[in-house]
């Protein structure tokens with residue numbers, strides 16, 4: 001990460017709520033919520049005023065308890081959810097001069113297909129379980145405008161090889177694979193169009209510890225090799241400690257603390273972060 005380089009992604013005042021709001025909760029300044037929830041009108045404020053920069057080649061970790069808004073934030077950034085309000089600027093897109101959330105759905109598809117990759121916690125969301133693994137990768141490449149079957153097959157084989165799927169299983173469907181292998185195919189698929197940014201949402205949750213370590217090692221290795229920027233969501237501070245250069249801590253839809261990962265681990269400021277860090281010791 002270059003300390004003086006410009007961010008590759010800048011997010012400002014991102015808000016996402018589910019529900020229509022009421023007098024008690026509509027004004028962000030003096031909202032009276034029970035955690036992220038308005039007891040009067042049942043609106044859930046999943047992401048509130050989120051701001052951050054992601055720098056080229058860095059891994060930014062996002063940690064927080066269940067329901068803190070981590071996945072909603074990732075869904076908004078990948079256009080799986082529409083934001084309620086906010087701005088996001090991506091340096092490789094129109095030189096960072098256009099708010100992604102204001103773009104047409106066609107342009108959002110372009111950004112998803114060319115400039116971002118996402119790996120989901122549940123491989124069913126990221127893969128077509130009955131397509132071959134090569135076919136899964138080709139699908140993402142076709143979506144980005146590729147038509148040359150030979151070139152796509154060779155790129156897919158190269159990527160599957162990189163994530164250690166044996167050659168003789170590349171034509172098999174992910175439904176036949178173990179959880180760790182499915183995550184590795186998802187990673188290969190997400191990388192297929194060489195995106196500068198990868199979004200990783202709880203990608204090792206639910207895997208055995210040794211498989212988890214193996215997938216995290218692979219991601220770390222690829223990140224170093226490809227110098228890709230990553231946003232990595234986890235509820236597990238151990239995963240964040242291993243992977244992230246900087247970390248944002250979320251609680252009830254808000255960022256309560258952010259900084260260098262080492263700094264946060266050594267000297268957590270917010271009470272919630274202190275509890276998290278102590279539970280790791």
Ligand SMILES: Nc1ncnc2c1ncn2[C@@H]1O[C@H](COP(=O)(O)OP(=O)(O)OP(=O)(O)O)[C@@H](O)[C@H]1O
Nearest residue numbers: 018044046064065066067068069070071072073235
């Ligand atoms: N479609 C929806 N409708 C209503 N509320 C929602 C919806 N999606 C998410 N939420 C709420 O938004 C809040 C944040 O959820 P989110 O899934 O982003 O949390 P998270 O930090 O990723 O949690 P987990 O680690 O359990 O996945 C939760 O209170 C959740 O109930």
